[in-house]
Amino acid sequence: MLKTFPKGGIHPSENKITSAKAIKRMAVPSLVNVPIEQHIGIPAEIVVETKQKVSIGQVIAKTGGFVSSNIHSPVAGTVTKLDKIIDSSGYKKQCIVIRTDAKDPSNFEEIEMPLKTDIELEPKAILQKITDCGIVGLGGATFPSQVKLNVKEGTNLDYLIINGVECEPYLTADHRLMLEKSEEIVVGIKILMKALQLKKAVIGIENNKKDAIGLFKSIIKKEDGIQVAALQVKYPQGGEKQLVRAILGREVPKNGLPLDVGVIVYNVGTIFAIYEAIQFNKPLIERVVTVTGKKLENPSNFWVKIGTPIKDLVAEVGGLPEGTRKLVNGGPMMGKAIKNTDVPVTKGTSGILVISEDEASRGKAENCIRCGECVFVCPMGLEPHLLMNLTEKGFYEKAAAEDIMTCIECGSCSYVCPSHRPLLDYIRFGKNIVKKLETAKN
Amino acid sequence: MSQPIIISASPHVHSSKTSKKVMYDVVIALIPAFLVSLYVFGFSALLLTAVAVISCLLFEYLIQKYLLKSEVTIGDGSALITGILLAFNLPSGLPIWMIVVGSLVAIGVAKMSFGGLGFNIFNPALVGRVFLLISFPVQMTSWPLPDGITGATTLGIIKEGLMFGDTMTNISAQIPSNMDLFIGITGGSIGEMSALALLLGGIYLLVRKVISWHIPVTVLVTMAVMTGIFWVINPEGYASPLIHILSGGAILGAFFMATDMVTSPMTRKGMIIFAIGIAVITVVIRLFGAYPEGVSFAILIMNAFVPLINTYFKPRRFGSKIKAKIV
Numbered sequence: 001m002l003k004t005f006p007k008g009g010i011h012p013s014e015n016k017i018t019s020a021k022a023i024k025r026m027a028v029p030s031l032v033n034v035p036i037e038q039h040i041g042i043p044a045e046i047v048v049e050t051k052q053k054v055s056i057g058q059v060i061a062k063t064g065g066f067v068s069s070n071i072h073s074p075v076a077g078t079v080t081k082l083d084k085i086i087d088s089s090g091y092k093k094q095c096i097v098i099r100t101d102a103k104d105p106s107n108f109e110e111i112e113m114p115l116k117t118d119i120e121l122e123p124k125a126i127l128q129k130i131t132d133c134g135i136v137g138l139g140g141a142t143f144p145s146q147v148k149l150n151v152k153e154g155t156n157l158d159y160l161i162i163n164g165v166e167c168e169p170y171l172t173a174d175h176r177l178m179l180e181k182s183e184e185i186v187v188g189i190k191i192l193m194k195a196l197q198l199k200k201a202v203i204g205i206e207n208n209k210k211d212a213i214g215l216f217k218s219i220i221k222k223e224d225g226i227q228v229a230a231l232q233v234k235y236p237q238g239g240e241k242q243l244v245r246a247i248l249g250r251e252v253p254k255n256g257l258p259l260d261v262g263v264i265v266y267n268v269g270t271i272f273a274i275y276e277a278i279q280f281n282k283p284l285i286e287r288v289v290t291v292t293g294k295k296l297e298n299p300s301n302f303w304v305k306i307g308t309p310i311k312d313l314v315a316e317v318g319g320l321p322e323g324t325r326k327l328v329n330g331g332p333m334m335g336k337a338i339k340n341t342d343v344p345v346t347k348g349t350s351g352i353l354v355i356s357e358d359e360a361s362r363g364k365a366e367n368c369i370r371c372g373e374c375v376f377v378c379p380m381g382l383e384p385h386l387l388m389n390l391t392e393k394g395f396y397e398k399a400a401a402e403d404i405m406t407c408i409e410c411g412s413c414s415y416v417c418p419s420h421r422p423l424l425d426y427i428r429f430g431k432n433i434v435k436k437l438e439t440a441k442n
Numbered sequence: 443m444s445q446p447i448i449i450s451a452s453p454h455v456h457s458s459k460t461s462k463k464v465m466y467d468v469v470i471a472l473i474p475a476f477l478v479s480l481y482v483f484g485f486s487a488l489l490l491t492a493v494a495v496i497s498c499l500l501f502e503y504l505i506q507k508y509l510l511k512s513e514v515t516i517g518d519g520s521a522l523i524t525g526i527l528l529a530f531n532l533p534s535g536l537p538i539w540m541i542v543v544g545s546l547v548a549i550g551v552a553k554m555s556f557g558g559l560g561f562n563i564f565n566p567a568l569v570g571r572v573f574l575l576i577s578f579p580v581q582m583t584s585w586p587l588p589d590g591i592t593g594a595t596t597l598g599i600i601k602e603g604l605m606f607g608d609t610m611t612n613i614s615a616q617i618p619s620n621m622d623l624f625i626g627i628t629g630g631s632i633g634e635m636s637a638l639a640l641l642l643g644g645i646y647l648l649v650r651k652v653i654s655w656h657i658p659v660t661v662l663v664t665m666a667v668m669t670g671i672f673w674v675i676n677p678e679g680y681a682s683p684l685i686h687i688l689s690g691g692a693i694l695g696a697f698f699m700a701t702d703m704v705t706s707p708m709t710r711k712g713m714i715i716f717a718i719g720i721a722v723i724t725v726v727i728r729l730f731g732a733y734p735e736g737v738s739f740a741i742l743i744m745n746a747f748v749p750l751i752n753t754y755f756k757p758r759r760f761g762s763k764i765k766a767k768i769v
Contacts, residue, residue: 007760012455090449169455241760254761326448332455339449359455360448366518367560369461372708381759383708403759411453418461419560425451 002207004232005242008379010412011234012169012333014208018292019172023180023301026316028107032074032307033085033095033344034060039136040143041067046096052079056106057283060096063131069144070134071096072283074305076104088329088336088343095344098307115183116279119191126195126278133277134284134347139163139174139238139267140330142348145274148264149195156262160192160201161247164268165231165238167206168331171351173288174268176301178205178212181272186219188275189226196264202227203268204247206237235333236410240265242379254406269350289313289345293354295321304345311341313352325360328353333411363420374413374423380406384413384423391430400434407431464703465519467652471643472526472698478626478636479534483586486534487632493538495525497545505554512558520559524548527567530633530694531738532574533585540578544570564745565705568738575738585629594734595630596623596689600681601734609678623688634694637687644697653701656713661696662687664721672729680729692724695737705745712748712755719744 037043044061054060054073061071077100084092100107121129131146151157162185166174178185189201203220205213205228213230220226229247236242241252243265250261258265266274269288276282285306292299297318304313310327314320320341328335329349374384382403390399404427413423479487502521506514528548532541548570556562575582585595594602596617603613618628626636634640647653666683673680686692691699700706700720707716720740727736 007757010457012457252761254759256761324447326450326454328452328454330452333453335452335454337447337449337451337454339447353454355454362450363456363460366461366515367558369464369520369560369703370706370708371464371703373459375708375757376710378757379760381757381762383756385708406759406761409452415453415455416457416459418457418459418464420456420460422451424453428451 002230002232003246004234005237005245005379007381008377008412009234009236009242010377010415012415014233015169015294016172016175016208017170017294018290018299018301019175019209021172021176021300023176023288023303025303026305026308026312028075028100029305029308029312030100030102031309032098032100032305033083033309034071034074034098034307035085035087035093035095035344035346036061036071037087037093038071038142038306038346038348039069040141041065041069043094044068044071046082046094048079048096050079050081053077054079054098057285060098067144067147069136070132070283072134072285073098074285074307075100076106077101086339086343087346088338088349090336090339113276113280115187117187119187119194119278121278123195123197126191129278129281130274133273133282135270135273135277136284136347137267138269138273138287138347138350140334140348140350142346145266145270148266149192151196151259151264155259157196157198157259157264158200158262159248159264160189160196160198161243161258161263161265162189162201162203162268162271163238163240163243163265164203164205164209164212165243166209167233167235167238168333168335168351169235170292170353171290171331172292173290173301173350175209175212177272177288178209178268179215182212182215182219184275185268185271186216186223186226187279188271190223191274191278192266192271193225199225200227201225202229202247204229204231204237204243206231206233208233236379236408236412239379239408239410241408254403284347287345287347287349289349290351291317292351293321293356295323295356296354297321304349306345306347308345309341310338310343310345310352313345314341314354320354321356323357324354325357326355328355333415334409362422365421366419368419368421371418373416373418377412377416379410379412380408382407384427385421387430388421388423388426391426391433396430396433396437399430400437404430404434462517462519464652465523467647467650468523468698469519469526471646471652472530472633474639474642475530475633475636475694476526478639479530479632482626482635483534483632486586489538490532490534490536490541490632491526491529493541494529494532494545495522497542498522498525498528498549501546501549502554505550506558510554515559518559521549524553524566524570527633527698528570531567531571531631531691533582533630534632535584535586536581540574540581544574547573560704562704563748564742565699565702568699568742572738572742593629596628596685597728597734600685601728604679610681611678617685620684620688623685628689630689631691634691637693640693640697644693647697647701653697654710654713656710657701657706657717658696660714660717661700661721662692664718665692665725668721668725669729686725686728690728690735691737695720695724695741699737700741700744705748707748707751707755709752709755709757711757712751715751715755716744716748719747
């Protein structure tokens with residue numbers, strides 16, 4: 001029996017068209033736009049000036065507080081300007097624009113490193129290195145990794161869970177990484193187990209990636225305490241709370257964290273970034289991005305420098321096809337629609353999805369027929385139809401009492417609604433107002 | 443890029459399920475029962491259904507177009523279903539003008555006056571039927587039998603027989619066999635006779651995931667258990683559970699009327715409570731009430747409780763009231 005979470009969930013068409021495409025290295029872009037807000041929390045503080053020369057991996061923006069992260073230059077070059085550029089959020093955000101020095105050899109050095117299995121650093125030093133290297137959660141939430149590792153003395157912590165679920169349709173970045181860097185990921189897991197003094201770790205992978213499951217199963221035979229859990233294919237299993245429930249049967253309390261049930265969760269991409277940071281002192285300046293879409297000439301997976309404009313990626317897969325109507329930063333369920341291809345790749349960009357005419361528009365919203373589908377698929381046990389109605393009518397306090405803030409915005413409700421009602425749109429709006437009301441109260 | 447890029451919030455994909463498809467699946471599921479009614483009652487069943495459907499669609503059109511001056515949505519399939527279900531709940535041979543009045547009450551009073559699709563509290567087809575039953579009891583309870591003579595339904599014969607102190611052994615001789623009840627060679631409203639045809643449609647709805655098993659199974663099981671208890675205690679004074687399930691509107695009600703999405707609860711827990719309520723009220727009316735049949739009343743009464751059920755039987759929120767389980 002494959003494990004999964006019991007309540008709710010959906011199974012949209014997987015469309016993993018790039019799962020057999022090996023990760024290619026993108027050519028070094030001539031220009032990068034590096035936003036200082038690539039993580040959840042406080043934006044980083046710029047420490048470079050216009051016209052300043054920067055080397056590859058140099059800190060260009062320093063962590064701005066406890067929940068924040070360093071940002072490094074992805075290329076060697078010159079800072080041309082500090083400008084506000086529209087990022088995937090749709091807002092203009094402060095960016096550091098760097099022109100790549102085409103003559104600097106460090107830009108073109110081979111970055112692939114041999115496997116290094118000995119872990120020399122001690123737990124304290126590991127934590128410091130993760131902070132220095134600007135590692136954030138690469139699954140999409142971009143939560144600064146060192147914050148999670150800062151576990152208080154005496155906390156009952158017994159499991160590390162590695163999220164290799166990749167439940168979003170289309171995306172294959174984590175899948176490819178697991179296939180191509182499996183040994184490295186296992187070392188990364190051991191690094192974290194050492195840092196947290198943990199004895200047990202489980203890699204959770206959905207059963208549509210049987211090759212990755214098999215690969216890890218054969219590698220971990222010689223490892224102590226690491227297991228692989230094959231999971232039933234069900235969205236949103238990559239959600240932390242759903243994943244912990246699926247693998248260990250533990251339910252994270254309402255408004256709580258996995259830590260409350262003794263678990264810490266890291267995405268496989270993050271684990272690999274931590275491996276590189278600890279073993280080779282390499283900061284987070286690149287990541288795997290899936291560039292995909294049904295009509296694309298050559299959809300594929302790439303190693304991409306942070307700050308690369310999305311148009312470079314699109315050009316690499318054969319350009320935007322005729323009839324393109326939507327560009328999504330991320331997967332189709334939780335990704336953000338972006339306005340143009342100047343938007344830069346950031347630490348949280350797991351994929352670029354190009355959607356054409358036939359699938360880009362939403363159906364016309366009709367009356368709710370009270371079928372209850374949204375209630376049945378909600379993995380958090382909420383009543384989306386009710387939350388939408390309460391928000392629409394302005395009953396924000398009632399919506400808060402109905403647990404609107406525990407919504408994880410997975411979009412399952414909007415996905416199934418046969419009347420195409422904008423359920424999640426209203427719930428997001430309601431959450432925003434409830435958050436403001438709560439801040440005002442305190 | 444010839445046309446502008448669309449910006450919208452996630453999710454960017456959608457399931458292929460639409461309200462229209464849901465509605466037309468229900469229509470497809472009703473076809474077997476309709477064919478049986480054509481076989482048993484011939485042209486009069488066709489006429490009855492056609493009049494009910496056309497008048498339901500027409501009243502919805504007229505009300506939306508001229509009274510509410512709103513968008514006309516008669517193509518969504520909901521009025522079509524109301525028409526078919528209303529017809530299925532009427533005896534063949536009912537005067538045409540009564541069918542039209544029933545349709546007007548169903549669409550005009552029960553549906554549009556509440557705000558149209560999705561806002562009605564009571565099942566429109568049942569409101570139409572019950573209105574006719576109360577207003578025109580004679581015409582509404584004269585059931586043409588398959589052989590052309592007018593007579594009482596199975597449940598009617600049992601009710602009357604038991605009331606006059608007859609035993610079930612004697613009554614059994616006057617009612618169709620269980621096999622005839624199952625196939626549908628019996629009297630009654632045109633759509634409720636054939637358990638077999640209705641079950642076929644019900645299974646189709648379950649397979650297509652238009653309905654879940656919770657309401658129909660709970661209604662039928664609760665009815666069987668309740669009538670079974672009485673029957674075991676006194677088999678001469680009460681009909682067997684099998685007769686209760688196979689006759690009257692039990693199966694039509696359980697699969698097609700009680701499962702109406704708009705007027706049933708939205709959580710699994712709520713559906714079970716709702717279904718138990720329907721079964722209990724139906725059995726109480728059938729065994730102890732003045733009417734031989736009570737499915738319509740039971741569903742309407744439980745419809746009224748749906749908002750309350752939705753308020754008090756919520757899904758369990760993730761992470762609430764958990765038993766601490768840390769190794």
